[in-house]
Amino acid sequence: MPTVRPSGPGAVDVELDVNGIRTPLHVAPHTTLLDALREDVGLLGAKKVCDEGTCGACTLLVDGRAVYACMTLAVACAGRSVETVEGLARDGELHPVQEAFIAHDAFQCGFCTPGQIMSVVALLRATPSPSADEVMRAVSGNLCRCGAYPNIVEAALAAARKGKERP
Amino acid sequence: MEQLALVQGDDAEAWAADAVLTIVGRPQRRVEGAAKVTGRARYTHDIRLPGTLHARILRSPHPRARVRHVDASRALALAGVRGVLHRFNTPKTAFRGEETIFREEVRFVGDEVAAVAADTEAIAEAALSLIVVDYEVLPHVVDLEEAIDAASPRIDEKGNVLDADRYERGDVRKEFAAADVVVEGTYRTSTQLHNSLETHGAVAVWDGDQLTVYESTQHVFGVREGLRNALHLPLANIRVLCDHMGGGFGSKGGIGKYTIVAALFAREIGAPVRCVLDRHEENVAAGNRSATLQRVRAAGKDGRITAIAHESWSNVGQARWVADPTGPTKGLYDVPNVLAHAHRVLTNTGSLAAFRAPGYVEGTFALESAIDELADGMGVDPLALRRRHAGSQVDPVSKMRYSLKRLVDCYDIGAEEIGWSRRARGGLRGSAPGLRRGLGMASQLWSGGGTPPAYATVHLNPDGTAVVRIGTQDIGTGTRTVIAQVCAEELGIDVRGVRVEIGDTDAPYAPISAGSLTVASITPAVRLAAKDAREQLLDVASGVLEVGRAELRVEGGAVVSRGARTPIAKVFEDLENYTVIGKGSRMPNPDDIVLKTFGAHFAEVEVDPATGMVVVERVVAVHDVGRIVDPLTARSQVEGGVIQALGFALSEERVVDKPTGRVLTSGLETYKVPTVRDVPRIVVRFVDVPDTVANNVGAKGLGEPPIIPAAAAVANAVANGLGVRIRHLPLTPRRVLDALAAAS
Numbered sequence: 001m002p003t004v005r006p007s008g009p010g011a012v013d014v015e016l017d018v019n020g021i022r023t024p025l026h027v028a029p030h031t032t033l034l035d036a037l038r039e040d041v042g043l044l045g046a047k048k049v050c051d052e053g054t055c056g057a058c059t060l061l062v063d064g065r066a067v068y069a070c071m072t073l074a075v076a077c078a079g080r081s082v083e084t085v086e087g088l089a090r091d092g093e094l095h096p097v098q099e100a101f102i103a104h105d106a107f108q109c110g111f112c113t114p115g116q117i118m119s120v121v122a123l124l125r126a127t128p129s130p131s132a133d134e135v136m137r138a139v140s141g142n143l144c145r146c147g148a149y150p151n152i153v154e155a156a157l158a159a160a161r162k163g164k165e166r167p
Numbered sequence: 168m169e170q171l172a173l174v175q176g177d178d179a180e181a182w183a184a185d186a187v188l189t190i191v192g193r194p195q196r197r198v199e200g201a202a203k204v205t206g207r208a209r210y211t212h213d214i215r216l217p218g219t220l221h222a223r224i225l226r227s228p229h230p231r232a233r234v235r236h237v238d239a240s241r242a243l244a245l246a247g248v249r250g251v252l253h254r255f256n257t258p259k260t261a262f263r264g265e266e267t268i269f270r271e272e273v274r275f276v277g278d279e280v281a282a283v284a285a286d287t288e289a290i291a292e293a294a295l296s297l298i299v300v301d302y303e304v305l306p307h308v309v310d311l312e313e314a315i316d317a318a319s320p321r322i323d324e325k326g327n328v329l330d331a332d333r334y335e336r337g338d339v340r341k342e343f344a345a346a347d348v349v350v351e352g353t354y355r356t357s358t359q360l361h362n363s364l365e366t367h368g369a370v371a372v373w374d375g376d377q378l379t380v381y382e383s384t385q386h387v388f389g390v391r392e393g394l395r396n397a398l399h400l401p402l403a404n405i406r407v408l409c410d411h412m413g414g415g416f417g418s419k420g421g422i423g424k425y426t427i428v429a430a431l432f433a434r435e436i437g438a439p440v441r442c443v444l445d446r447h448e449e450n451v452a453a454g455n456r457s458a459t460l461q462r463v464r465a466a467g468k469d470g471r472i473t474a475i476a477h478e479s480w481s482n483v484g485q486a487r488w489v490a491d492p493t494g495p496t497k498g499l500y501d502v503p504n505v506l507a508h509a510h511r512v513l514t515n516t517g518s519l520a521a522f523r524a525p526g527y528v529e530g531t532f533a534l535e536s537a538i539d540e541l542a543d544g545m546g547v548d549p550l551a552l553r554r555r556h557a558g559s560q561v562d563p564v565s566k567m568r569y570s571l572k573r574l575v576d577c578y579d580i581g582a583e584e585i586g587w588s589r590r591a592r593g594g595l596r597g598s599a600p601g602l603r604r605g606l607g608m609a610s611q612l613w614s615g616g617g618t619p620p621a622y623a624t625v626h627l628n629p630d631g632t633a634v635v636r637i638g639t640q641d642i643g644t645g646t647r648t649v650i651a652q653v654c655a656e657e658l659g660i661d662v663r664g665v666r667v668e669i670g671d672t673d674a675p676y677a678p679i680s681a682g683s684l685t686v687a688s689i690t691p692a693v694r695l696a697a698k699d700a701r702e703q704l705l706d707v708a709s710g711v712l713e714v715g716r717a718e719l720r721v722e723g724g725a726v727v728s729r730g731a732r733t734p735i736a737k738v739f740e741d742l743e744n745y746t747v748i749g750k751g752s753r754m755p756n757p758d759d760i761v762l763k764t765f766g767a768h769f770a771e772v773e774v775d776p777a778t779g780m781v782v783v784e785r786v787v788a789v790h791d792v793g794r795i796v797d798p799l800t801a802r803s804q805v806e807g808g809v810i811q812a813l814g815f816a817l818s819e820e821r822v823v824d825k826p827t828g829r830v831l832t833s834g835l836e837t838y839k840v841p842t843v844r845d846v847p848r849i850v851v852r853f854v855d856v857p858d859t860v861a862n863n864v865g866a867k868g869l870g871e872p873p874i875i876p877a878a879a880a881v882a883n884a885v886a887n888g889l890g891v892r893i894r895h896l897p898l899t900p901r902r903v904l905d906a907l908a909a910a911s
């Protein structure tokens with residue numbers, strides 16, 4: 001493969017913990033976490049909608065905090081834990097937030113959904129019983145062009161009520 | 168218009184209004200829900216084929232210029248670049264009435280000039296800046312009203328303003344002269360950008376002379392047709408696939424230039440090629456809802472609307488069609504004298520694409536604002552005035568009867584829910600000193616009756632599960648789910664036992680997922696296919712069980728006769744791999760009957776006259792769309808439509824720099840689509856009376872109706888609250904403050 005760009009430093013080795021799996025990568029230093037996951041690791045759940053931090057479709061967790069993966073460099077995540085929507089279900093059982101999103105029809109096209117879900121998961125870990133206002137703040141950086149917002153808020157509150165959030 | 172439709176077999180009796188249905192009409196979890204919440208759902212953006220090359224497009228920096236020469240030698244010399252296409256080396260490929268995808272005269276900032284294929288997207292992107300283009304810059308115009316002005320550059324030999332449609336009934340001129348009250352207003356709406364989260368894009372791959380294209384599209388068969396026209400291939404050599412897609416809202420009705428770029432590169436280089444637009448390209452070159460200028464005159468006499476004249480001008484870019492804003496004026500109200508005249512205005516901006524109820528959203532704002540102004544002038548409650556013209560069961564345009572029209576019911580339900588009786592002339596006091604509160608409403612008219620052709624097959628497996636195949640697509644509306652419901656209901660099996668295969672041109676034909684066509688076009692065909700399968704099953708069961716055919720029925724996955732239940736799997740047990748294949752086709756619509764959908768939205772707003780901020784507190788959305796197949800996804804559809812309409816009403820506006828022709832709001836930072844914080848309480852209600860004349864399911868479309876009246880209802884509520892009317896959308900704080908200043 002040719003170099004990624006005609007100029008700049010070469011690729012470097014970095015190891016991430018992705019959904020609990022040690023994942024060695026060989027990427028150029030300017031590679032975003034989003035590109036690394038989508039192009040190198042093959043995790044396609046996080047979406048690239050704007051690639052400039054304005055939509056939230058690429059939201060995932062780094063050390064438990066929701067971040068925009070398009071605004072995070074892969075090399076900056078060396079040794080840190082990265083969680084994506086693919087890592088939420090355990091043993092074929094959906095995460096309560098995923099389950100609530102289905103039950104409350106919190107999506108239409110589904111393109112924003114992985115990002116919305118990760119924002120809600122991050123919220124419920126820090127704030128297990130959030131108010132509607134706290135839910136709205138948590139997903140206010142996640143655009144949904146289909147306008148599933150009312151159901152997203154409902155789903156998040158329902159998942160919180162179930163109180164089954166796993167650590 | 169006569170419609171030639173070839174059909175096979177007989178239609179099924181429509182499910183009666185009081186039929187006991189166990190799956191249709193009950194809320195269902197989306198059948199693709201688990202795929203979407205786990206990140207497993209595959210969209211076009213996610214297609215990864217081994218050895219894929221990446222294409223990027225070089226776009227014109229000038230709003231209008233002649234491309235005199237393209238020098239791609241430096242780009243081709245860059246390591247990893249695999250090819251460059253431009254107008255001097257690309258074969259003729261028909262595209263939307265033009266002969267080539269690279270114009271000699273580029274006509275907007277963002278028009279396609281060349282394309283690069285490379286090993287990575289980054290290399291392709293870098294190569295774009297190495298292409299040297301010699302442009303002869305030409306005079307341009309981007310603004311709608313400037314383009315209308317005769318002093319502006321003419322960008323087409325026929326002129327910038329073209330007649331699109333003219334309609335007249337009765338004698339408008341006479342009624343205006345005889346009226347008690349005449350109001351006249353000039354209304355403006357801004358260009359709205361679709362901003363589907365998944366941008367337009369395609370992946371093309373050849374296997375010998377077989378072309379497979381993955382495309383984010385609302386019409387796989389439309390993409391196939393576009394590829395056939397561009398590449399002159401037999402249909403059997405083209406397969407188009409769209410599994411999941413991240414929104415379209417009308418903009419993804421056929422192939423794009425990116426599709427042809429991907430297909431040409433893939434053939435030339437012999438590798439899969441992916442060409443996906445980025446967000447900024449999407450907002451410059453992938454379509455929009457035209458900005459409009461509209462003049463409406465309305466006349467009233469003796470408490471009734473006697474005449475409406477509506478003239479419109481739409482900024483279409485270079486498009487050869489216009490989304491006519493005068494549709495609602497012609498058909499919504501039973502008014503005897505109507506004059507409608509639509510114009511298409513060419514500018515050096517990106518062309519329009521259909522955008523969820525194209526024309527009707529813009530036109531309903533102007534018409535329904537004018538009706539409110541007229542009611543005000545006549546001293547009549549605006550809802551009361553509308554009621555006098557909403558009850559007719561005859562379409563005023565065709566003079567034919569509607570299959571079903573419950574618009575007045577929508578008014579009753581909505582008025583009760585919002586508390587319309589509180590509405591006062593001049594508005595209400597707000598929740599804090601200085602704030603003003605208003606109520607407003609508007610009506611909705613749209614088609615939605617569906618159409619042939621559409622075909623489906625239902626394979627009933629030996630274990631009693633079924634597979635439905637139909638070449639439709641689920642653009643987020645829940646199409647898969649309603650297909651599963653109708654199939655399971657008719658076949659008599661569990662909805663979870665139905666797998667739905669869509670988004671593939673190798674499946675039976677289905678129409679575009681647009682125009683609120685889908686449910687009413689495809690579910691009647693699915694039902695007939697399931698019925699065919701059920702009847703074949705009963706034939707077999709009658710032989711196997713040695714029971715008269717007439718005594719058998721299918722229920723809950725079993726063949727039932729006088730108390731005895733035999734699971735379907737048991738019936739087939741000794742028949743090896745006997746497979747039942749049911750097929751169904753969409754029957755023609757009834758003759759001499761008009762199929763429409765109706766609705767009404769009511770809005771309550773609070774406005775701060777000091778800041779110009781409009782806060783929508785509540786929207787009550789009532790729709791009359793026949794049978795509701797899935798109340799859960801139907802409610803989502805309405806909420807989503809209302810929210811998109813609120814963006815149009817309050818915040819969304821493409822801004823183009825006049826001297827340079829550049830779109831200044833091509834990113835989501837500057838172009839304001841609603842966030843969760845912008846959403847009011849939305850109350851969704853349905854009349855939910857099956858339209859048994861329309862089709863055998865009794866359902867009509869719901870995709871577009873909920874975006875149509877909300878902006879008009881909000882504008883009317885703001886005018887009610889402030890006592891000042893703002894005739895320009897979106898109702899930004901600036902426009903509100905300017906209107907208040909002008910009025911005082």
Ligand code: FES
Binds near residue numbers: 056
């Ligand atoms: S893709 Fe990362 S914020 Fe939009």
Ligand code: FES
Binds near residue numbers: 106110143144
């Ligand atoms: S579900 Fe389509 S963008 Fe959110």
